[in-house]
Amino acid sequence: MKRVRNLLQxxxxxxxxxxxxxxxxxxxxxxxxxxxxxxxxxxQISLMVIISIGATMxxxxxxxxxxxxxxxxxxxVMAAQMAVAGLPLPLCFLLPMLIALxxxxxxxxxxxxxxxxxxITTLGMxxxxxxxxxRLTGGATVFQxxxxxxxxxxxxxxxxxxxxxxxxxxxVVLFSLIMRHTVxxxxxxxxGGSEETAKVSGINVPLYKNIAFALCALLSCITGMLIxxxxxxxxxxxxxxxxxxxxxxxxxxxxVSRKGIPNxxxxxxxxxxxxxLTNGLTMLQMPTYLQDMITGSIIILAVILQKVGRGDAR
Amino acid sequence: xxxxTKNVSKSFGGIYALRDICFSLREGExxxxxxxxxxxxxxxxxxxxxxxxMEEGSISFGGSPYLPRTPAAARRAGISxxxxxxxxxxxxxxxxxxxxxxxxxxxxxxxxxxxxEKKVQAVSQDAGIELDLHMTAARMSPPQRTCLEIVRALMHxxxxxxxxxxxxxxxxxxxxxxxxxIGRLKSRGTAILYVSHRLDEIFRLTDRVTVxxxxxxxxxxxxxSATREDxxxxxxxxxxxxxxxxxxxxxxxxxxxxxxxxxxxxxxxxSLSLHAGEIxxxxxxxxxxxxxxxxxxxxxxxxxGGEIRLMGEVQPRLSPARSLSRGMALISEDRRGKGMIGxxxxxxxxxxxxxQDVSRRGIVRKKQETQAVHSMTERLQVRMAGQxxxxxxxxxxxxxxxVFARTLLTRPRIFLCDExxxxxxxxxRSEIHRLLRAEADxxxxxxxxxxxxxxVLEVADRVQIMASGRTWEVLENxxxxxxxxxxLCYREARAKVKSANS
Numbered sequence: 001m002k003r004v005r006n007l008l009q010x011x012x013x014x015x016x017x018x019x020x021x022x023x024x025x026x027x028x029x030x031x032x033x034x035x036x037x038x039x040x041x042x043x044q045i046s047l048m049v050i051i052s053i054g055a056t057m058x059x060x061x062x063x064x065x066x067x068x069x070x071x072x073x074x075x076x077v078m079a080a081q082m083a084v085a086g087l088p089l090p091l092c093f094l095l096p097m098l099i100a101l102x103x104x105x106x107x108x109x110x111x112x113x114x115x116x117x118x119x120i121t122t123l124g125m126x127x128x129x130x131x132x133x134x135r136l137t138g139g140a141t142v143f144q145x146x147x148x149x150x151x152x153x154x155x156x157x158x159x160x161x162x163x164x165x166x167x168x169x170x171x172v173v174l175f176s177l178i179m180r181h182t183v184x185x186x187x188x189x190x191x192g193g194s195e196e197t198a199k200v201s202g203i204n205v206p207l208y209k210n211i212a213f214a215l216c217a218l219l220s221c222i223t224g225m226l227i228x229x230x231x232x233x234x235x236x237x238x239x240x241x242x243x244x245x246x247x248x249x250x251x252x253x254x255x256v257s258r259k260g261i262p263n264x265x266x267x268x269x270x271x272x273x274x275x276x277l278t279n280g281l282t283m284l285q286m287p288t289y290l291q292d293m294i295t296g297s298i299i300i301l302a303v304i305l306q307k308v309g310r311g312d313a314r
Numbered sequence: 315x316x317x318x319t320k321n322v323s324k325s326f327g328g329i330y331a332l333r334d335i336c337f338s339l340r341e342g343e344x345x346x347x348x349x350x351x352x353x354x355x356x357x358x359x360x361x362x363x364x365x366x367x368m369e370e371g372s373i374s375f376g377g378s379p380y381l382p383r384t385p386a387a388a389r390r391a392g393i394s395x396x397x398x399x400x401x402x403x404x405x406x407x408x409x410x411x412x413x414x415x416x417x418x419x420x421x422x423x424x425x426x427x428x429x430x431e432k433k434v435q436a437v438s439q440d441a442g443i444e445l446d447l448h449m450t451a452a453r454m455s456p457p458q459r460t461c462l463e464i465v466r467a468l469m470h471x472x473x474x475x476x477x478x479x480x481x482x483x484x485x486x487x488x489x490x491x492x493x494x495x496i497g498r499l500k501s502r503g504t505a506i507l508y509v510s511h512r513l514d515e516i517f518r519l520t521d522r523v524t525v526x527x528x529x530x531x532x533x534x535x536x537x538x539s540a541t542r543e544d545x546x547x548x549x550x551x552x553x554x555x556x557x558x559x560x561x562x563x564x565x566x567x568x569x570x571x572x573x574x575x576x577x578x579x580x581x582x583x584x585s586l587s588l589h590a591g592e593i594x595x596x597x598x599x600x601x602x603x604x605x606x607x608x609x610x611x612x613x614x615x616x617x618x619g620g621e622i623r624l625m626g627e628v629q630p631r632l633s634p635a636r637s638l639s640r641g642m643a644l645i646s647e648d649r650r651g652k653g654m655i656g657x658x659x660x661x662x663x664x665x666x667x668x669x670q671d672v673s674r675r676g677i678v679r680k681k682q683e684t685q686a687v688h689s690m691t692e693r694l695q696v697r698m699a700g701q702x703x704x705x706x707x708x709x710x711x712x713x714x715x716x717v718f719a720r721t722l723l724t725r726p727r728i729f730l731c732d733e734x735x736x737x738x739x740x741x742x743r744s745e746i747h748r749l750l751r752a753e754a755d756x757x758x759x760x761x762x763x764x765x766x767x768x769x770v771l772e773v774a775d776r777v778q779i780m781a782s783g784r785t786w787e788v789l790e791n792x793x794x795x796x797x798x799x800x801x802l803c804y805r806e807a808r809a810k811v812k813s814a815n816s
Binding site: 181198200 | 635638639653655666704
């Protein structure tokens with residue numbers, strides 16, 4: 001029993017991923033289990049993976065950022081408007097990133113300085129950002145006069161492989177390394193594990209909180225800009241929908257780690273599970289409401305299994 | 315007799331916290347309860363109020379067997395307790411707090427606030443307590459809160475009121491008000507069990523007094539016929555630690571502070587001087603501010619006046635990071651909260667404070683890290699499945715070794731140790747003592763705080779007395795007895811200085 005438990009704990013989530021793939025492969029062998037479809041899935045989940053890595057950062061310090069969705073929308077809107085205004089394209093992408101860093105830093109500063117709940121702080125920030133988006137756009141999608149080059153990042157393909165998928169892989173590798181092998185990542189986890197201990201150990205807790213929130217906002221903004229680049233326009237709420245699924249991915253991701261803490265490879269697995277479910281269920285022509293119900297149940301199941309596996313369920 | 319316990323015992327993990335307690339309390343008397351840290355006072359209170367269940371013996375209350383399963387049951391039976399850490403809901407008004415846990419009177423489907431107010435008003439008037447019924451607990455002063463707690467206790471038919479260090483946070487004048495209330499309660503026939511470190515209060519208020527020591531009841535005396543010296547003699551063993559290694563020679567001053575004050579007022583006036591090569595013990599009774607003093611020195615708690623010098627240099631601003639980089643490390647008494655990170659591995663915990671030393675350009679060198687961690691876990695003989703094991707899964711003693719390993723990796727010259735042997739096994743305890751002595755012999759300085767006076771006498775070269783947020787005399791630990799030290803802690807003047815100044 002204990003061995004089963006340990007196995008569940010270590011590989012349960014990965015097992016679930018394999019099972020899901022297996023089931024769809026049996027049901028739709030010709031359309032699902034093809035290289036083309038997997039490349040397709042990798043593109044479909046790429047944006048969610050990047051924003052979820054941002055959520056992983058703040059979750060690793062045991063905080064929440066509810067403004068990831070609106071931050072993404074704002075990123076897309078800013079980039080598109082700058083492109084319309086005729087700014088050189090690299091600047092159109094770099095400037096919003098700078099602004100995102102500042103916004104994230106403010107989030108972190110408020111949370112660390114005044115010791116308020118990040119939940120509320122970022123909820124407020126999210127509302128502020130929505131207002132800002134409305135001020136910038138008047139509520140209308142930005143799509144006219146966007147230069148053609150703007151769509152390069154979101155649509156270019158290297159042979160068969162979309163550039164977006166490659167960007168995703170780069171981010172996963174980079175941030176996996178940061179979280180695992182740098183002083184920065186280790187301090188994030190220390191703060192997430194016990195803020196008091198981190199303080200006693202000489203870690204400048206407020207500084208690292210600022211950094212985590214800034215990184216999260218940065219990744220959200222990048223996601224938003226890539227969404228805009230992919231569809232060639234910036235919808236004022238394009239990023240909002242990513243908020244819930246990104247945290248679902250991080251939570252599923254926690255179950256991949258033996259310690260039950262947020263981690264980048266786990267987050268990738270979480271996104272893959274969610275993405276493959278959507279892809280496969282759509283192929284089965286499952287109605288959307290059923291898809292939602294199944295996806296939601298699987299998220300809950302993953303978290304329960306993790307608790308049971310760790311043996312700390314009551 | 316109102317309350318009688320017969321051969322009551324309670325043990326935790328095979329160790330008796332209370333043994334064969336035969337204690338009796340008369341109807342309507344004020345009864346003092348005294349004893350050193352860990353003598354069993356809190357355990358006895360918790361047994362009487364249903365927090366713990368006794369294992370052996372029997373209790374009778376008001377003539378019938380008494381065996382409360384919960385604090386609520388104890389309150390219904392007529393025994394209420396007022397703790398030093400108050401248990402009020404800050405955002406509730408006096409009326410709401412007084413009714414906590416009681417059924418609310420109703421008027422139809424709604425709560426009948428009017429009659430609640432009247433009841434609380436009546437109870438407080440009866441006890442001679444003035445209360446603003448509509449003020450929230452958060453806005454009340456400490457004595458007002460104590461009064462409110464008393465009113466809450468009296469809402470039930472309270473026949474025995476237990477007061478646990480009730481004056482710990484009160485000034486002298488505020489204490490006077492409390493004493494008056496106690497007097498009135500007594501004249502109404504409510505019996506009171508009064509627990510305090512302050513012997514002058516015991517002599518002033520109580521009819522009889524019971525002394526506990528090491529979980530046993532030493533004696534119950536008529537207060538009128540007892541002296542302060544009697545009580546202290548009964549409380550303390552005549553214990554002298556002998557034949558242990560002492561500082562060979564002490565060197566330069568490593569750490570000193572003068573008139574140090576913490577912003578939250580828990581440390582009021584602390585001065586001390588720690589030299590290379592010595593272990594300086596700091597002993598004080600509960601609430602004396604010893605933990606807070608260490609945290610203030612370390613920069614974890616904000617200072618508000620006074621001066622701290624490290625190796626002779628004045629430190630204008632302190633933070634844990636600065637302290638560590640200047641060679642001062644803290645081993646916190648709160649191991650789970652401030653010492654370790656349970657869900658991370660041994661490796662990640664041990665290298666936490668010294669990551670800089672095992673990394674280059676922000677990237678941790680795994681090999682160097684593993685080696686550094688290995689050297690420490692070897693030296694301290696941490697028993698673990700491997701460096702990747704979660705600290706949570708280790709035993710208490712090994713967890714504490716991990717905390718020490720983390721600290722030692724920063725190569726500190728000054729150790730601030732707060733209850734470093736708390737909840738560790740006997741073996742580890744002596745290993746930790748030896749380790750600290752070895753570090754002192756290498757030229758480090760150790761501040762050693764423990765609530766176990768015997769341990770302090772075993773380990774320390776000198777002992778500094780602390781009481782009421784202040785440091786007092788420093789004693790050479792030569793033929794020093796626990797009784798001498800306790801005698802100084804219990805000096806009547808000590809308890810009062812705090813009130814005179816606040």
